[in-house]
Amino acid sequence: MKEIFKTGVVLLIICFVAALSLAFTNEITKDKIAEQRMMANELAKKEVLPAAATFQDVDEDLLLELIESYSPIIEAYIGYNDSNEVVGIVFKSTPTAFGGAIEVVTGIELSGEVTGLRIGSHQETPGLGAKAADADFYAQYAGKSTESYIGVSKTAASGNDIQAITGATITSDAVTVGANASIDAFKMIMETGGVGN
Known part of the structure; x- marks a missing residue:
């Protein structure tokens, strides 16, 4: 009986x-982790909307409307050039992929062209869905028009389609859901005049 009690106390101490x-x-690293996430977020915004020098959060009411109406959008930023003119909008969305939520950052310039897409945090399968974070995949979205939805092709992509990742169609579809939600949100903002200089 004493041995059990002694073992229990040792385990409790450990x-x-x-x-x-x-x-x-956690206390030591939490600020550094938050800083790293913020830097990664800023870098992704600049990569998907390279004409922008600075970014500003969209109005809070507009963001709430975007989140409510255009799921899975969770963030939106107006991009400004060095002359403080609006050049486009960046959206962050979190569609559900094979491994769970996947962070998709999409840039769209005012002319209605997707200027870039990047993948942030995700839990996709290495060697399959994780390939969404490779330039060979996400570079396909740049130059796509907002005039129609982006499609996913399992064979040869043409027009406004992208080529799915072999063996990871669910991930490819999820990323495209994020891009298409961004297109819808962009159109709504442009129609309502939600972007000002």
Whole structure:
């Protein structure tokens, strides 16, 4: 009986020390992790809308409307050039892919052309769905028109379609859902005059 009690106390101490260490590590690293995420977000915005020098969050009421009407949109930013003129809009969406939510950042310039797309955090299968984060895949979205939805082709892509990742059609479809939600949100903003200089 004494041995069981002694073992239990030792395990309790080990668990307490481990929990304390994890809490301490989290406290030390949380600000750095948040900073890294913010830097990655800024980089993605610049990559998908290269004509923009700065970005500003869309109006809070407009963002709430976008989130409500154009799921899976979660963020939107107006891009400005060096002359403080609006050049386009960047959207972040989180459609559901094979491994769960996948972060899709889409840039659209005022002319109605998709200028780029990048993949952020995801849980897709390495070697399959994770290939969505490779330039060979996401580069297909640049230059697509907002006049019609972007489609996904399992064979040869043409027109406003992209070529699906072999063995990862669900991921390809999910990324395209994010891009098409961005197109819908862009059209709504342009129709309502939600972008000002």
